[in-house]
Amino acid sequence: MTLQVENLTLYYQTLRGDARALEDATFKMADGEIMGVAGESGCGKTTLGHGIVLLKPPMKFVRGRVVLDGEELPIWDMERMREYRFRKISIIPQYAMNALNPIRKIGTMIGEVVRSRGIDYGAILPELKRRLDLVGLSHDVLKMYPIELSGGMKQRVVLVLSTLLNPSVLIADEITSALDVSTQKAVMEMLVEFRDRGFVKSIMVITHDISILYQVADSIMVMYAGQLSEKGPTEVIIHRPRHPYTKMLIGSLPKVGVRYAETRLSGIPGSPPVLLDPPPGCRFQDRCPVAFEKCRDVPPFLEIEPGHFVACWREY
Amino acid sequence: MMRLDRVSKIYRVGAFGARKLPAVCDVSFDVRGGEVVSLIGESGSGKSTIGKMILRLISITSGKIWFNDMDISTLKGNALKEYYRRVQGVFQDPFGSYNPIFKADRIFQIVRREFYPHIPQADWDEKVERTLTSVGLNPQQVLNKFPHQLSGGQLQRFLIARALLLDIEFLVADEIISMLDASTRIDVLNLLADLKARGLSILFITHDLSLGYYISERAVILYCGRIMEMGRTESVFSNPIHPYTQLLMDSVPRLDQKWAKTVRSVEDGDKAHLAGCVYYPRCSKGTPECTKAIPPLVEVAPDHWVACHRW
Ligand SMILES: Nc1ncnc2c1ncn2[C@@H]1O[C@H](COP(=O)(O)OP(=O)(O)OP(=O)(O)O)[C@@H](O)[C@H]1O
Ligand SMILES: Nc1ncnc2c1ncn2[C@@H]1O[C@H](COP(=O)(O)OP(=O)(O)OP(=O)(O)O)[C@@H](O)[C@H]1O
Ligand code: SF4
Ligand SMILES: [Mg+2]
Ligand SMILES: [Mg+2]
Numbered sequence: 001m002t003l004q005v006e007n008l009t010l011y012y013q014t015l016r017g018d019a020r021a022l023e024d025a026t027f028k029m030a031d032g033e034i035m036g037v038a039g040e041s042g043c044g045k046t047t048l049g050h051g052i053v054l055l056k057p058p059m060k061f062v063r064g065r066v067v068l069d070g071e072e073l074p075i076w077d078m079e080r081m082r083e084y085r086f087r088k089i090s091i092i093p094q095y096a097m098n099a100l101n102p103i104r105k106i107g108t109m110i111g112e113v114v115r116s117r118g119i120d121y122g123a124i125l126p127e128l129k130r131r132l133d134l135v136g137l138s139h140d141v142l143k144m145y146p147i148e149l150s151g152g153m154k155q156r157v158v159l160v161l162s163t164l165l166n167p168s169v170l171i172a173d174e175i176t177s178a179l180d181v182s183t184q185k186a187v188m189e190m191l192v193e194f195r196d197r198g199f200v201k202s203i204m205v206i207t208h209d210i211s212i213l214y215q216v217a218d219s220i221m222v223m224y225a226g227q228l229s230e231k232g233p234t235e236v237i238i239h240r241p242r243h244p245y246t247k248m249l250i251g252s253l254p255k256v257g258v259r260y261a262e263t264r265l266s267g268i269p270g271s272p273p274v275l276l277d278p279p280p281g282c283r284f285q286d287r288c289p290v291a292f293e294k295c296r297d298v299p300p301f302l303e304i305e306p307g308h309f310v311a312c313w314r315e316y
Numbered sequence: 317m318m319r320l321d322r323v324s325k326i327y328r329v330g331a332f333g334a335r336k337l338p339a340v341c342d343v344s345f346d347v348r349g350g351e352v353v354s355l356i357g358e359s360g361s362g363k364s365t366i367g368k369m370i371l372r373l374i375s376i377t378s379g380k381i382w383f384n385d386m387d388i389s390t391l392k393g394n395a396l397k398e399y400y401r402r403v404q405g406v407f408q409d410p411f412g413s414y415n416p417i418f419k420a421d422r423i424f425q426i427v428r429r430e431f432y433p434h435i436p437q438a439d440w441d442e443k444v445e446r447t448l449t450s451v452g453l454n455p456q457q458v459l460n461k462f463p464h465q466l467s468g469g470q471l472q473r474f475l476i477a478r479a480l481l482l483d484i485e486f487l488v489a490d491e492i493i494s495m496l497d498a499s500t501r502i503d504v505l506n507l508l509a510d511l512k513a514r515g516l517s518i519l520f521i522t523h524d525l526s527l528g529y530y531i532s533e534r535a536v537i538l539y540c541g542r543i544m545e546m547g548r549t550e551s552v553f554s555n556p557i558h559p560y561t562q563l564l565m566d567s568v569p570r571l572d573q574k575w576a577k578t579v580r581s582v583e584d585g586d587k588a589h590l591a592g593c594v595y596y597p598r599c600s601k602g603t604p605e606c607t608k609a610i611p612p613l614v615e616v617a618p619d620h621w622v623a624c625h626r627w
Contacts, residue, residue, distance in 0.1 A: 151359030
């Protein structure tokens, strides 16, 4: 088991109280697993990813445990996490591509990151070049500025850098959402290749685009309003989902070949609850077509068949 | 309605603007009355730059944009105000368009102050409510709220409503749904389709092919600031001719089919400065001929245009 998360609960401190962005998340990522995390905007995907690696105010650690390769991570302590970050667990933050310093050459920037971890840039350069070859980037990119690279090229640079020290876990937050489909495909294939080559053991791919996860993920975890709804093998989540939210989410995806003039798709009526004061119980209850009294209690995230977890009172 | 004629934009970057960055090169297309045209391309391909030139938020380096036979670069004073009464834009990030310390509906008061100072308050309120209803919102539920009390989809529809208060004829919708989740997306898309049915023309900017296909009559495929292919959506999507468009169509992630493995080539950036086809470094069909001249956009079938030496 590479990564084990138990009851992880993270809030944001705001002037009007705590925003309960992640509540009692419990799940595991196996060795070699590429796990997709999906769910609508604001459901807590970034909170989960950041909470594991980069927890800082206004995000607040409330409770829970994160265990990496058998060792508990001190996620509530930014300083002590330095030892693990980048070496053992790496994150590509949402918008990392736009966050590259525009006035630093790519090579200079990578040198700074590596040296700040006490590693000699010269010593790691041959491996860096080998990995650039692997992702189809010429070594010249090291001498270029971010603005000279396309979106897909920047994402590949970020991918190579974040896995340079062969971490156990990589958390990739929306790394393809600004790219065109051909570049999305190329970047996702590289993630798989990096896993296959052992540059990284397990990968958490955060995206709101489920059809991309269907292509590359081994498993998919769906979140709703700060709660885990369902996790299971990719084929199961796509073809036989059990949670009402997963079903509706998959049903509302536009597909190529569908035009409004012929088939009008429909969304999920209603909107997610306010996280400052969510209703007790299942947070999907107000929009759920099959909700009943029981849903006012929090449904446990239960394994209903091997590897398939669901939090829904209708499904146990 | 809106016509771009060989429009280019060169940004100047670096110290004293010493380096030139061509973001849009020689782009010509038009959007007709009551039509949705999708502008599709990857990050950095120049989509927003085109949208901003149409909205006069940035200057045009060369070429002309015509709105109903008016050269928009000449508009000033009242004529410009009149232009904005008819042409508006909605941008990607709905949260970024609001000031968190004011109620969200302040954006409507600003429109009133700017464009309709003489309308009586009661008439204005009624107009706002009618418009909110037309974008699928319940005025009682969304008025008088702060931005954080509304969802992304609601804020996005507020922005569309603001544009509609002006009885606009042309809307630049720049990635307005990429931030929204799948279910809200569909609501906003359906809304655009309804507006189109009532005569509004829309330039629908996106990097998502399935959304472009769902909504548009015609599609323009952009790569590195140049048009690779354009025409009727059906022709471009079902019979793509440019190698880039073909690659895009093969890469669309589907739920009924997995990707075929790609063959990868080395990339080294700086495509915009090539003498020939900008797509050559990534192209699987290129020959040395392709590096000698920029391929012109040729009409290969009725209303289906392709810029490729080897089509
Ligand atoms: N600094 C903050 N202060 C208060 N609330 C916050 C803060 N950051 C995030 N939130 C709230 O926490 C919730 C989860 O946000 P998060 O960024 O994790 O969502 P996400 O699933 O990554 O969404 P997206 O798909 O839009 O990236 C949201 O409701 C958001 O409004
Ligand atoms: N103000 C500016 N100054 C200099 N360069 C700019 C400026 N705005 C954009 N650019 C550059 O122009 C090119 C086109 O940018 P543009 O924003 O039009 O792309 P886009 O297709 O909208 O991309 P995205 O999908 O990421 O929004 C990019 O290389 C960008 O870095
Ligand atoms: S627990 Fe109840 S409200 Fe929640 S998804 Fe299941 S049935 Fe619906
Ligand atoms: Mg996020
Ligand atoms: Mg843009």
